Amino acid sequence: MDVPAEIGLPDGLTDSPRTQILRQLERKLLWLSAWMVHNANHIRPNRDGLKVGGHQASCASVISIMAALYFEVLRPQDRIAVKPHAGPVFHAINYLFGRQVRERMEGLRQMGGVQPYPSRVKDGDEVDFSTGSVGLGVAMTTFSALMQDYVHLHGLGRPDVPQGRHIAIAGDAELDEGNIYEALLEGWKHDVRDVWWIIDYNRQSLDSVVPDRLFGRIEGLFRDMGWDVVTLKYGRKLEAAFAREGGEDLRRWIDDCPNSLYSALTFQGGAAWRQVLLADLGRSKARAIVDELADDELGTLMTNLGGHDVEAIIDALRAADAAGDQSTCFIAYTIKGMGLPFAGHKDNHAGLMTREQMELFRVEMGIRPGHEWDLFEGLDVPEAELRGFLRSVPFATKLTSEGRRLRAPLVAIPPALPTPKTEGRRMSTQAGFGDILAEIGRGQGPYKELAEHIVTTSPDVTVSTNLGPWVNRRGIFDRHTRNDVFRDAKLASAQRWGMSPKGQHIELGIAEQNLFLLLGAAGLTPGLDGARLLPVGTVYDPFVNRGLDALIYACYQDARFLLVSTPSGLSLAPEGGQHQSINTPLIGMAADRLASFEPAHVDELAILLRHAFHHMQQPDGSAVWLRLSTRQLDQPTRALDPTAVIAGAHWITPPADGGRIAVAYQGPVAPEAEAAFAELRGEEPGAGLLAITSPDRLHAGWTAALRKRRAGERGATSHIESMLVPLAPGAALVTVLDGHPASHAWMGAVRGQRVIPLGPDRFGQSGDIPDLYREYGLDTDAILDACAQALLV
Numbered sequence: 001m002d003v004p005a006e007i008g009l010p011d012g013l014t015d016s017p018r019t020q021i022l023r024q025l026e027r028k029l030l031w032l033s034a035w036m037v038h039n040a041n042h043i044r045p046n047r048d049g050l051k052v053g054g055h056q057a058s059c060a061s062v063i064s065i066m067a068a069l070y071f072e073v074l075r076p077q078d079r080i081a082v083k084p085h086a087g088p089v090f091h092a093i094n095y096l097f098g099r100q101v102r103e104r105m106e107g108l109r110q111m112g113g114v115q116p117y118p119s120r121v122k123d124g125d126e127v128d129f130s131t132g133s134v135g136l137g138v139a140m141t142t143f144s145a146l147m148q149d150y151v152h153l154h155g156l157g158r159p160d161v162p163q164g165r166h167i168a169i170a171g172d173a174e175l176d177e178g179n180i181y182e183a184l185l186e187g188w189k190h191d192v193r194d195v196w197w198i199i200d201y202n203r204q205s206l207d208s209v210v211p212d213r214l215f216g217r218i219e220g221l222f223r224d225m226g227w228d229v230v231t232l233k234y235g236r237k238l239e240a241a242f243a244r245e246g247g248e249d250l251r252r253w254i255d256d257c258p259n260s261l262y263s264a265l266t267f268q269g270g271a272a273w274r275q276v277l278l279a280d281l282g283r284s285k286a287r288a289i290v291d292e293l294a295d296d297e298l299g300t301l302m303t304n305l306g307g308h309d310v311e312a313i314i315d316a317l318r319a320a321d322a323a324g325d326q327s328t329c330f331i332a333y334t335i336k337g338m339g340l341p342f343a344g345h346k347d348n349h350a351g352l353m354t355r356e357q358m359e360l361f362r363v364e365m366g367i368r369p370g371h372e373w374d375l376f377e378g379l380d381v382p383e384a385e386l387r388g389f390l391r392s393v394p395f396a397t398k399l400t401s402e403g404r405r406l407r408a409p410l411v412a413i414p415p416a417l418p419t420p421k422t423e424g425r426r427m428s429t430q431a432g433f434g435d436i437l438a439e440i441g442r443g444q445g446p447y448k449e450l451a452e453h454i455v456t457t458s459p460d461v462t463v464s465t466n467l468g469p470w471v472n473r474r475g476i477f478d479r480h481t482r483n484d485v486f487r488d489a490k491l492a493s494a495q496r497w498g499m500s501p502k503g504q505h506i507e508l509g510i511a512e513q514n515l516f517l518l519l520g521a522a523g524l525t526p527g528l529d530g531a532r533l534l535p536v537g538t539v540y541d542p543f544v545n546r547g548l549d550a551l552i553y554a555c556y557q558d559a560r561f562l563l564v565s566t567p568s569g570l571s572l573a574p575e576g577g578q579h580q581s582i583n584t585p586l587i588g589m590a591a592d593r594l595a596s597f598e599p600a601h602v603d604e605l606a607i608l609l610r611h612a613f614h615h616m617q618q619p620d621g622s623a624v625w626l627r628l629s630t631r632q633l634d635q636p637t638r639a640l641d642p643t644a645v646i647a648g649a650h651w652i653t654p655p656a657d658g659g660r661i662a663v664a665y666q667g668p669v670a671p672e673a674e675a676a677f678a679e680l681r682g683e684e685p686g687a688g689l690l691a692i693t694s695p696d697r698l699h700a701g702w703t704a705a706l707r708k709r710r711a712g713e714r715g716a717t718s719h720i721e722s723m724l725v726p727l728a729p730g731a732a733l734v735t736v737l738d739g740h741p742a743s744h745a746w747m748g749a750v751r752g753q754r755v756i757p758l759g760p761d762r763f764g765q766s767g768d769i770p771d772l773y774r775e776y777g778l779d780t781d782a783i784l785d786a787c788a789q790a791l792l793v
């Protein structure tokens with residue numbers, strides 16, 4: 001069996017003592033990653049009969065790359081996204097550094113054990129970025145590098161933490177994901193630097209071997225975007241062979257060899273290599289190179305790729321490091337499953353070594369039974385030397401006294417935000433949002449600190465989501481100062497868009513995944529940069545769907561930001577069905593670590609916006625989502641209970657005790673609900689009118705109370721339960737929102753009351769509000785009909 005550590009070197013080339021140690025550590029990583037997966041699948045008791053799974057082949061191909069990075073090149077301030085299927089290698093590296101414990105390694109893919117794919121939340125402080133949804137972790141590094149610059153240029157960085165490089169170790173198939181190219185374009189626009197993407201180019205994805213020549217194209221794309229590209233194709237042994245007589249023929253043969261044939265021959269081994277090489281190169285001088293090698297040596301030579309040559313990798317990374325902060329893509333040729341029995345086989349992605357194969361591998365690795373987890377078992381270098389080496393590794397130095405995950409002081413949020421004057425004015429929540437933010441943007445008095453920590457962003461909908469006035473006050477962020485040509489030419493425009501390193505708005509192109517990746521990166525700055533930012537991103541509500549996986553990805557890593565999605569629903573009436581969102585309230589309910597709200601009026605909005613800036617900073621807080629509207633409503637003058645607004649609902653008119661019916665509304669359908677309620681009250685004086693500001697918070701509160709009660713906390717209750725208490729047990733609740741009616745339908749389960757949920761469940765169309773609300777059953781008549789129906793039962 002060929003393992004990288006045993007790849008010999010040609011005469012005249014010798015390993016330095018440091019490289020010898022690195023090769024030993026590579027051996028250890030290969031062993032531990034394969035063993036962790038084997039242990040999880042074959043050794044540990046299996047209670048449910050489900051396949052546990054794991055990716056031994058994906059780990060094996062990236063061992064040398066990760067060894068070069070973690071044991072030589074990385075500095076503590078660097079931030080790394082590790083390709084998802086290299087999770088076990090990552091954990092094994094931390095195990096060697098003494099930053100991971102055996103129990104969690106043994107528990108791979110088990111509750112309490114390490115996660116299959118590195119997770120910031122579940123695997124702890126060593127993980128800089130979660131990965132798992134391929135492509136996102138890679139692209140994230142572009143935005144985290146941008147945010148690092150932002151933080152430093154605004155003087156918010158930690159003086160004790162130097163700027164680091166943002167590095168993705170990527171699988172080659174990750175470059176099939178479109179979000180990669182969106183990020184490349186955006187990165188180019190922002191002149192992002194200090195990013196390295198190191199591609200484990202094993203030419204295999206999950207199902208198959210990737211098409212030949214693809215990477216020629218991809219390399220060109222990187223160069224077009226201003227990146228350097230470094231290709232690590234051959235290891236030193238092959239390079240030495242190419243230098244011999246006939247060697248160029250051999251090089252040409254390999255260069256021309258289709259990926260699928262190369263993979264198949266790698267799997268078959270030396271004899272198969274010999275057969276095809278002799279058939280093709282029998283008359284070339286290259287024959288001498290082939291003839292003098294035994295089968296296993298020939299196999300070793302032919303698979304001596306650059307991505308398995310730790311010294312070649314280190315040299316390339318060092319050279320790029322010395323060249324400065326230029327973004328660089330490294331294409332490291334590797335073999336999937338290198339050193340394992342299924343090396344090169346196209347079906348090896350989820351392949352697991354059998355017990356028999358593992359036993360042979362154990363013997364090969366010099367591991368005694370019962371010593372599988374021992375740190376230095378089976379290595380040829382004395383333990384003290386290895387320990388000394390590990391201590392000397394730059395990355396092993398602590399970044400700060402608090403470790404890799406930094407802490408940032410809280411930003412004080414004033415008790416109330418500046419609320420626009422609403423008396424006698426009709427106003428939409430979107431306009432209210434723009435006004436409040438613009439007022440904060442003055443940076444006066446109590447809002448100064450808050451204003452300095454807000455960073456806004458939008459994918460080309462800055463003006464149409466009402467961020468314009470804020471941007472006029474705070475400017476656009478750019479690493480370089482660029483003038484506003486229109487302004488300089490004294491051409492009239494409502495937008496004053498000068499760009500400078502002090503600007504506080506990051507303008508993105510129309511790519512919603514980039515928005516969410518940027519919000520994710522900005523929302524991680526406390527932990528990554530030790531700086532507390534309050535990121536605010538705006539987007540049209542329906543296009544949350546366009547970036548949804550990136551949004552979930554950001555929440556999965558517990559990034560803290562405020563998403564403002566507007567306009568929403570049928571209520572942006574003439575715009576038509578493509579722009580009229582239906583499902584977003586349900587997304588808000590189902591997304592973890594994202595508290596979502598939909599206020600109807602500006603006073604509620606002001607409370608929720610303040611809450612958002614506070615909640616984003618709390619250890620048990622989360623990201624926040626406000627769904628807003630362009631529909632202008634009369635604004636009430638009233639005193640609100642902020643706690644109730646934040647908890648998700650407040651009574652406009654509480655029902656009488658034992659009331660038989662209530663109308664509940666959410667968002668811009670408030671006037672229709674109010675009108676229906678006024679009429680209903682004539683016949684049913686005990687009826688109530690409930691304003692729902694967040695079905696998400698109501699539902700989350702309810703399920704939390706259920707969990708507590710199950711755990712024995714009898715008195716635990718929730719906001720929705722207490723809101724519904726006055727209504728009779730069999731009362732009816734007619735609910736209405738400009739979104740999917742299932743958002744409210746569950747409320748009947750809280751106290752066994754009957755919900756008649758109104759809301760669009762079909763694609764919208766152009767129209768005005770009266771037509772659309774009638775067509776989709778949101779108008780006053782529809783609400784009254786539903787009430788009548790409910791009262792008849």
Ligand SMILES: Cc1ncc(C[n+]2csc(CCOP(=O)(O)OP(=O)(O)O)c2C)c(N)n1
Pocket residue numbers: 057058061083084085132133134170171172173174200202204205206336349
């Ligand atoms: C968005 C997304 N789609 C699909 C998958 C399932 N999946 C996991 S790995 C993989 C192929 C990965 O191939 P590559 O990036 O080349 O990694 P390697 O060969 O190093 O395992 C796929 C399709 C996923 N994790 N994420």
Ligand SMILES: [Mg+2]
Pocket residue numbers: 171172173200201202203204205336
């Ligand atoms: Mg691959």
